[in-house]
Amino acid sequence: MNGNPITILLVEDDPAHAEIVQRNLENARVANQLNWVADGQEALDYLHRIGKYHDPASSPTPGLILLDLRLPKIDGMEVLGAIKSDTKLSLIPVVIMTTSAAETDIARAYENRANSYVVKPLDLGKFAALLDVIGYYWLVWNKCPQ
Amino acid sequence: MKHYQSIHLRWWLPIIILAAFTVMMAVSSAWRYEYQTAKLEQQTNDLLKSRMTNLQHRIEALLRLNQNELVAEEIADFGTNLDVNTLALVDEQGRVVYATQRVWVGKTIADTMPEFDMQRFADAQRDRRFVLNFDAQRDRIIVYQPLSLATRPGEIRPNRVGMLLLDHSLISAKAEIRHELWVQAISNLAVSAITMILLMLILQRWLSRPLNYLREAVKRISQGNFKTEIAISGSGELAELGAAVNKMQADLANARSQSLSSIQMLRARERELKKITDALPGPISRVDETGRYIFVSAAYQRWFGLRPEEVIGKSPRDMLGAELHALLEPHLKLAHAGEQSTFEVTIANPAGGMRDAMVTVLPDFDSEGMVCGYYTICVDITERKRAEERFRCAVEAAPNAMIMVDAHSIITLANARTSTMFGYTQDELIGQPINLLIPRSYHTAHSAHTREFFNHATGRPMGLGRDLHGQHKDGHEIPVEVGLNPLQTNEGRFVIASVLDITERKLAMEKMQEKNAELERYAHMVSHDLKSPLVTIKTFLGYLKEDMAKGDQVRIEKDMDFMAKAADKMGQLLDELLEMSRIGRIVSMPVHITWRDAVQEALNINAGTIAQRGVAVTVDGADISLFGERPRLVQIWQNLIDNAVKFLGDQPAPQIRIGVEQGERSTVFYVCDNGIGVDTRYHDKIFGMFEKLDVKVPGSGLGLALVKRIVQLYRGEISITSQGVGHGACFRFTLPEALKNGKTGESP
Numbered sequence: 049m050n051g052n053p054i055t056i057l058l059v060e061d062d063p064a065h066a067e068i069v070q071r072n073l074e075n076a077r078v079a080n081q082l083n084w085v086a087d088g089q090e091a092l093d094y095l096h097r098i099g100k101y102h103d104p105a106s107s108p109t110p111g112l113i114l115l116d117l118r119l120p121k122i123d124g125m126e127v128l129g130a131i132k133s134d135t136k137l138s139l140i141p142v143v144i145m146t147t148s149a150a151e152t153d154i155a156r157a158y159e160n161r162a163n164s165y166v167v168k169p170l171d172l173g174k175f176a177a178l179l180d181v182i183g184y185y186w187l188v189w190n191k192c193p194q
Numbered sequence: 195m196k197h198y199q200s201i202h203l204r205w206w207l208p209i210i211i212l213a214a215f216t217v218m219m220a221v222s223s224a225w226r227y228e229y230q231t232a233k234l235e236q237q238t239n240d241l242l243k244s245r246m247t248n249l250q251h252r253i254e255a256l257l258r259l260n261q262n263e264l265v266a267e268e269i270a271d272f273g274t275n276l277d278v279n280t281l282a283l284v285d286e287q288g289r290v291v292y293a294t295q296r297v298w299v300g301k302t303i304a305d306t307m308p309e310f311d312m313q314r315f316a317d318a319q320r321d322r323r324f325v326l327n328f329d330a331q332r333d334r335i336i337v338y339q340p341l342s343l344a345t346r347p348g349e350i351r352p353n354r355v356g357m358l359l360l361d362h363s364l365i366s367a368k369a370e371i372r373h374e375l376w377v378q379a380i381s382n383l384a385v386s387a388i389t390m391i392l393l394m395l396i397l398q399r400w401l402s403r404p405l406n407y408l409r410e411a412v413k414r415i416s417q418g419n420f421k422t423e424i425a426i427s428g429s430g431e432l433a434e435l436g437a438a439v440n441k442m443q444a445d446l447a448n449a450r451s452q453s454l455s456s457i458q459m460l461r462a463r464e465r466e467l468k469k470i471t472d473a474l475p476g477p478i479s480r481v482d483e484t485g486r487y488i489f490v491s492a493a494y495q496r497w498f499g500l501r502p503e504e505v506i507g508k509s510p511r512d513m514l515g516a517e518l519h520a521l522l523e524p525h526l527k528l529a530h531a532g533e534q535s536t537f538e539v540t541i542a543n544p545a546g547g548m549r550d551a552m553v554t555v556l557p558d559f560d561s562e563g564m565v566c567g568y569y570t571i572c573v574d575i576t577e578r579k580r581a582e583e584r585f586r587c588a589v590e591a592a593p594n595a596m597i598m599v600d601a602h603s604i605i606t607l608a609n610a611r612t613s614t615m616f617g618y619t620q621d622e623l624i625g626q627p628i629n630l631l632i633p634r635s636y637h638t639a640h641s642a643h644t645r646e647f648f649n650h651a652t653g654r655p656m657g658l659g660r661d662l663h664g665q666h667k668d669g670h671e672i673p674v675e676v677g678l679n680p681l682q683t684n685e686g687r688f689v690i691a692s693v694l695d696i697t698e699r700k701l702a703m704e705k706m707q708e709k710n711a712e713l714e715r716y717a718h719m720v721s722h723d724l725k726s727p728l729v730t731i732k733t734f735l736g737y738l739k740e741d742m743a744k745g746d747q748v749r750i751e752k753d754m755d756f757m758a759k760a761a762d763k764m765g766q767l768l769d770e771l772l773e774m775s776r777i778g779r780i781v782s783m784p785v786h787i788t789w790r791d792a793v794q795e796a797l798n799i800n801a802g803t804i805a806q807r808g809v810a811v812t813v814d815g816a817d818i819s820l821f822g823e824r825p826r827l828v829q830i831w832q833n834l835i836d837n838a839v840k841f842l843g844d845q846p847a848p849q850i851r852i853g854v855e856q857g858e859r860s861t862v863f864y865v866c867d868n869g870i871g872v873d874t875r876y877h878d879k880i881f882g883m884f885e886k887l888d889v890k891v892p893g894s895g896l897g898l899a900l901v902k903r904i905v906q907l908y909r910g911e912i913s914i915t916s917q918g919v920g921h922g923a924c925f926r927f928t929l930p931e932a933l934k935n936g937k938t939g940e941s942p
Binding site: 062063064065067068071117118120121146147148149150152168169173175176 | 714717721722723725726727729730733734736737752756759760873876895
């Protein structure tokens, strides 16, 4: 198991959902740093270290991005496109985590090279279990080029 | 043709033969007479020479013996058996010594016998030569026989030469010959005449009678009686002729029966033809080379009100009138040149009204191939013309552009709609290639498609799966839909293209696609945005249970706060969605309201937040009457003011300016603020449903979407102008439908 904690960037406009993710990761067996941004523009600013995200210490490059699709200012799909077309960012695994189970969204997400697509479940247990699985899979088992 | 003469053989043949025989007989008799007289003369000549020489010797002997009496006897006897006219002995001086006529003794020759020529006498005496000659008629022979006379009785002196003179007649001998010949000729003629009579009888019996019989028979045959059997027996030429006539008669009878049946057939055909031509709806007439009708069918009466018997023998000009005939004239010239031609004409109907006809003028040729008149055949094409007119009217009245092109892609017909669609007049289109109406870039492909369509012509829409474009006279392209139909006519194959301008439809389609996308977005957002608070509530409900079990009071409050916010959000969302779904449906009666009233009402609704934030609101512009659903119109300003208040940011002196600008072409309302403004990148996005630029600002993200929907309902447009973040924002919109109806007072 990797000794260094991996930073997770959560892009989520709903503060409640962000809270859920945060609580679940806190409870998770893997301790990681979670950084939350509320809209697409902020996400890109973070990734490009613009404005208040200029400091790499406080805003490290994430090892996983959890991305919602319905986002203010810049839509999640556009954020995904921007990440995957940027050679510096394109290798970061992006997991789309949204309430939409629409086929068009799933298809477009994979066309934009999303690494995974999950629909937020309504049950607490299931949402927690999902976040658990995501954490384990992407943070423990999955290997990415360094 | 060689001309032969005929005579009655039974008469003329015997007569000619008899005449010929008579002539031959005469010639023959003459020749025999000549021959026999010549022979007689020769015989007499020889006899006389011999007898005279003999007499000379005897007389000389008697003289020498001086037997003078015996001399006289000798001379007298000499004449026996001879036809002697005169026999005389003359002395050397020409005096008669002895003569058959005793009275002449002592006289001279000249006195007694003038028939004796003294010169010949002298010659014969001198030459002592026997001389014999004929008189001119050759009826007498005169002989001079010199002899020696005795000087005295008993003495003959040699130098005394006397002469025996003989005048011998041939008349009786010749007469006898003639008599004989006459008898012979007459007997021959008699025999000939009898023979000829017999010949006549024979000719009468075996030639004339059969010939007469034949003549009578042929006469009867010539009168048409072919049942005259000719019975001539034997094997002669007439029998053969009879047999030949019998055969000829049989052939003629046969030929006549054949020709009779042919004539009957012809008459039957003529009746059939008349039936057919009379049954034809259009008249048929035949005019001979003199320009007179020789036949007209029954329809002539129906068409021109003239019975066939009134027409036959008259000229077309007299019957049809000068005007109609003038139309016919050029075609008659063609017919006289041996050419067929057709033309269309409108003819007045005797019952009133007009009739359209197609007239074919057909030259008629005689057996030598010369034009000997013409036929005219008329066909009533009134119905066809009406159908054509109906077709033309239908095409003209069609809502689509209707274009007919021939096999060479030349426009032969275009209706009024084509003119309005493409900007050309109908005259400008007819005769032009169809490429005139097609953008240049499609010309090559279209020509190939046209050829292909003419080869496999079936009705079908054109350009399946492709966008078709026509080209207007001014050059702009028109999106079109084209239906093609082949049309086979007498003049060849055509294609009718029905062209529909689908500009409007395309626009509507684009609009619909936009709506569909919006609907999709809507469905998508509803599912996402409604589900999202639900997920929150359910999840925090789980946390709440855990936290209550743990007794963690701080977390319990936090959990409940998240759940309450999610429930509020959901309630607001549902309200706004309901509102959104109502737009387009009349929920309240349209009324007249001035825009200032609407603004005032909106300000009243938002009065709380405005006062809380300390916003200075100004309202400018003339009061304008609007007509529409009051709550909707108010909601426009309400939402815009609400939006402005929400995004005032940290502005220390917040302002909202509300007003109207009346231009020549449109009336524009505006709501401006001096708040945080909107990044130009998001100007389109902000009118989308559930679009929120700032998650921290309360709201569902439906407020501006609602405004846009209401503005569109009144056929208006809305836009935002903002110099960017920190420079405020200005929303401008139009409401033409509400203004129009506001002025006229009509319901939208």
